[in-house]
Amino acid sequence: MAEIAVEATEIPAQLPDVRVAVLGAGKMGGILLQAFLKQNLFAPEQIHATVGHAARAVALSTQWGVDVSTNNLEAVRQADLILLGVKPFQVADILAEIKPALRADQTLVSFAAAVTTRAIEEASGLELAVVRAMPNTPSALGAGATALCRGRFVKDDQMELAQRLFETVGRAVVVHEKHMNAVTGLSGSGPAYVYIIIEALAEAGVKVGLPRDTATELAAQTVFGSAKMVLETGYHPALLKDAVTTPAGCTIDGILELEEGGLRVTLIKAVMRATERAKQLAAG
Numbered sequence: 121m122a123e124i125a126v127e128a129t130e131i132p133a134q135l136p137d138v139r140v141a142v143l144g145a146g147k148m149g150g151i152l153l154q155a156f157l158k159q160n161l162f163a164p165e166q167i168h169a170t171v172g173h174a175a176r177a178v179a180l181s182t183q184w185g186v187d188v189s190t191n192n193l194e195a196v197r198q199a200d201l202i203l204l205g206v207k208p209f210q211v212a213d214i215l216a217e218i219k220p221a222l223r224a225d226q227t228l229v230s231f232a233a234a235v236t237t238r239a240i241e242e243a244s245g246l247e248l249a250v251v252r253a254m255p256n257t258p259s260a261l262g263a264g265a266t267a268l269c270r271g272r273f274v275k276d277d278q279m280e281l282a283q284r285l286f287e288t289v290g291r292a293v294v295v296h297e298k299h300m301n302a303v304t305g306l307s308g309s310g311p312a313y314v315y316i317i318i319e320a321l322a323e324a325g326v327k328v329g330l331p332r333d334t335a336t337e338l339a340a341q342t343v344f345g346s347a348k349m350v351l352e353t354g355y356h357p358a359l360l361k362d363a364v365t366t367p368a369g370c371t372i373d374g375i376l377e378l379e380e381g382g383l384r385v386t387l388i389k390a391v392m393r394a395t396e397r398a399k400q401l402a403a404g
């Protein structure tokens with residue numbers, strides 16, 4: 121049988137006209153950058169990433185096949201879209217460094233915790249479009265929850281672009297900036313709360329006789345499946361809970377214990393405390 125010659129075809133990037141600078145391609149910046157490439161949002165040659173250490177730049181450039189350097193100014197000069205992913209305490213220095221290359225037609229998306237859009241706008245000295253984002257750690261597996269808010273000079277298409285960036289690593293919602301501390305307390309810290317819940321459920325499984333591995337797998341999948349039910353059916357969680365709870369059955373006995381133990385109030389208080397702490401940290 122004759123062989124069919126298959127021509128190698130390059131699939132064009134979804135956003136081929138946007139040149140991107142990722143300043144601070146660390147854990148979160150690296151997660152985003154790799155998701156952009158994997159989902160073909162941008163082609164490798166559209167991206168210039170930066171890190172603090174030259175040796176790391178060389179290693180990452182080889183690993184990702186994109187331009188990685190320590191030259192923030194150069195990266196920004198060529199960019200339409202700038203992602204700012206350094207640690208919050210480094211933001212002021214980086215902004216001072218890149219100021220000469222910033223232009224009012226660029227979009228800057230910062231995911232540095234606690235740094236406000238106004239602080240970035242003011243440091244830029246321009247009417248710069250600044251979007252602030254708060255992603256969380258499950259972004260590493262494409263199951264992140266990100267909230268975004270817009271600065272004063274962001275146009276709708278720029279906001280849509282920013283949202284699209286974070287949809288490569290999970291779900292992305294838009295909130296008002298006054299809610300960013302609440303987002304930190306809920307979805308930012310939330311994975312830690314849920315890990316404790318999974319750990320406790322697994323421990324319970326062991327208590328009632330299940331092997332630990334089995335108990336952990338069942339507990340984690342139960343949390344995953346329940347979350348999927350809430351997200352994909354759109355039903356109120358109370359309705360879904362009621363559907364599991366047979367009159368005089370087992371679940372209602374379990375729920376009674378949860379209510380007596382104050383799980384509901386404890387979780388509410390945990391989010392309130394973390395939100396308060398985020399507020400304190402943001403105030404410096």
Ligand SMILES: NC(=O)c1ccc[n+]([C@@H]2O[C@H](COP(=O)([O-])OP(=O)(O)OC[C@H]3O[C@@H](n4cnc5c(N)ncnc54)[C@H](OP(=O)(O)O)[C@@H]3O)[C@@H](O)[C@H]2O)c1
Pocket residue numbers: 143144145146147148149170171172173174176190192205206207208210214231232233254255256257
């Ligand atoms: N990790 C998360 O789950 C998460 C969630 C929400 C928000 N955030 C926010 O994301 C930001 C980064 O956090 P991360 O966990 O990704 O930290 P990280 O891994 O330490 O990343 C920071 C990156 O910044 C680079 N850097 C340092 N100085 C620089 C400079 N002068 N120019 C360019 N790059 C420089 C570092 O380079 P070297 O590696 O060479 O030192 C590193 O790659 C923080 O502001 C944090 O608040 C993170």
